[in-house]
Structures are given as structure tokens and as C-alpha cells.
Amino acid sequence: MSSAEKIRKLFAKSDVTVNSKIDDRIINDALTAFDKPEKTQFVSPESNIWRIIMKSPITKLTAAAATIIAVVFSISLLDKAATPAYALEQTIEANHTIKTIHLRIFEGAESIENNEFSDYWIKYNDAGKLSNLRTIRIVLLGSLFGTREFQRPGYLRTTL
Amino acid sequence: MRRKQESRDSLHNIYEQYRDSLLILAIALSHDVNIAEDAVHDVFVAFAQNLENFKLTGSLKAYLGTCVANRVRDLMRKRQSRTKAASLQQNCSKSLDLKDPGQLIVCNEELQLLSSALAQLPYEQREVIVLHIHGQMRFRNIAKSIGISVNTVKGRFRYGIRKLRSILNSEI
Numbered sequence: 120m121s122s123a124e125k126i127r128k129l130f131a132k133s134d135v136t137v138n139s140k141i142d143d144r145i146i147n148d149a150l151t152a153f154d155k156p157e158k159t160q161f162v163s164p165e166s167n168i169w170r171i172i173m174k175s176p177i178t179k180l181t182a183a184a185a186t187i188i189a190v191v192f193s194i195s196l197l198d199k200a201a202t203p204a205y206a207l208e209q210t211i212e213a214n215h216t217i218k219t220i221h222l223r224i225f226e227g228a229e230s231i232e233n234n235e236f237s238d239y240w241i242k243y244n245d246a247g248k249l250s251n252l253r254t255i256r257i258v259l260l261g262s263l264f265g266t267r268e269f270q271r272p273g274y275l276r277t278t279l
Numbered sequence: 280m281r282r283k284q285e286s287r288d289s290l291h292n293i294y295e296q297y298r299d300s301l302l303i304l305a306i307a308l309s310h311d312v313n314i315a316e317d318a319v320h321d322v323f324v325a326f327a328q329n330l331e332n333f334k335l336t337g338s339l340k341a342y343l344g345t346c347v348a349n350r351v352r353d354l355m356r357k358r359q360s361r362t363k364a365a366s367l368q369q370n371c372s373k374s375l376d377l378k379d380p381g382q383l384i385v386c387n388e389e390l391q392l393l394s395s396a397l398a399q400l401p402y403e404q405r406e407v408i409v410l411h412i413h414g415q416m417r418f419r420n421i422a423k424s425i426g427i428s429v430n431t432v433k434g435r436f437r438y439g440i441r442k443l444r445s446i447l448n449s450e451i
Contacts, residue, residue, distance in 0.1 A: 136387075138384070145294065
């Protein structure tokens, strides 16, 4: 007897005993699944019509074209409706309207602790050119008194 | 309504007729009663869902057998970590105890022997042997269902049988 024949006999003698719980589970689920398609068939008849329409290549192309037009229209509409951002260009333009600037400069952390600083007052004319510059430097003398030092006293007339 | 009831009865009869054969096939392929139960369950549920539009072109037994084999392959992939030899041995050995009333599926001694021997083969060889011998499918149909050449199927069968012979030599 060949090996395949022996194995065939072994298969023929093989047997399983199945508990009724398994039968119930499989049969009930299968019958539920069998009943389901009929119930869902009448839920949305529109979907069938849509499928029938979409079978035609012309309607497919029309639908694709309509979608593209809708997307392009939405993008252009959004582009126009959006508020423009306040950009660097507008910031520079706004700076041109400023006529005077006051700067206070501390040189390192130590100068902040000692309250030593330099003040700058800058003045521009109507054309936006520098017209006057005044500086003052406050330094600590010893540990008790402070004084004012004018590096460039008074208004300086620039030649810009 | 009457036609519907007839279809339900037919489904019930098909299940009664092929249940044991499909379970043996699934156990032989997976060496796991839980996978076998799930595979047969899933196949019957899917079969019932498509019963209205189902058109049989060949043998129903071969069709259901192929479905179960495919489902077993899917389930085994999902539970690959659980299909180690040790756990499998435990699953089927315990289930072979005919006196144990707690087991839902109980295999007899021959099925235990066969399943343990088949579990030592690569899945590809096991699948071909089980489908050809137990499923009574032709090599041509097995090749078509798996998507490989007939010669590959024949080769797998030959190598598988050779290995099974050496495994079962002392047993049978």
C-alpha cells in the first residue's frame, strides 16, 4: 500500500464530535447573514439609481468635470475672501511715518544691576532723513553718586 | 416567502452535510480546533450572505473546502504567534479526549495522529496534501485556487508525502 493510500485511509477514519453550541452559533449567524441582504435592499433605492447613472462614461466625465470646477471655484473664492496678512512690507512702510525714536541701551547684565545706560534720541525730517541725534550716558561713580555725561552734548546736525 | 424558507432549509442541510468534513480539513490544516471552528463559521456566514447570487460551477464540497483552506490561511497568519507547536499540541491533544464533556470539538485518535504529523510539514505542502486527499480536489484545481503551476502542486504533494511517510512510519 502506498503512503498516499495510507494517509487517505487515515483521513477516512478521522472524525470529529461537535458540540451543539457550535452548531447553534454557526447556523444562527449564517441564517442572520442570509436574511440581512433582503432587509438592506429596500433601505436606499437612490444608491441603485446613482450606480446606474454612473455606469455611463459620459456621466462619469461630467461628474469629474463638475468636481474640478467646484474645487477651482472654491479656491478662488477663498483666495478673495481671505484677509491679507500684515507683512514686512507694511511694517517698513509704517516705520516711515515715525519722526522720533528714543533708545535706552544697557551694556551687559552688570550695567542693568548698576543702572548704567546710554540714551539716544533720534529725530527724522518729513522726507524720512535723519535730522538730529542726541545721546546721553549715565554711569555710576564710586558707590554713592551717579552723574550724567554728554558724549555729544546738544543736538547734532547731521549731514545725511 | 416559501422560496426563502426553502433556501434557509437548504443552507441548514448543506451545513449538516459538510460540517464534519470541513472541520476535519480545517483541523488538519491548522492543527488548532479554535481556528478550525472560526474558519468554518466564517465560511458558512459568507456563503449564506451570497447564497442568493451564488452560481455553482463545480463541486460544492471542493468550493467550500477551498474557502475553508483560504480562511484557515488568513486566520493562521493573524494568529501566527499562537500556532507554535507546543500550544498546538495542547489544543488538539486535549480536544481528543472523548470523555471530556467541556470540549466543543473533539477529535478522534486518527485525526490527532494525522494532524500532529501534518503540523510538522510546511504549510504549502500540508495544504496540497489535505486538499488533494481529503478535499478530493484535482491538482489542476488546487493550482488554480492557490495561483501556482500544476507542477509546483505535484512537487509539493510528492515532497509532503515523502516527509509524512517518514513521520508516520513508526505510527502506522
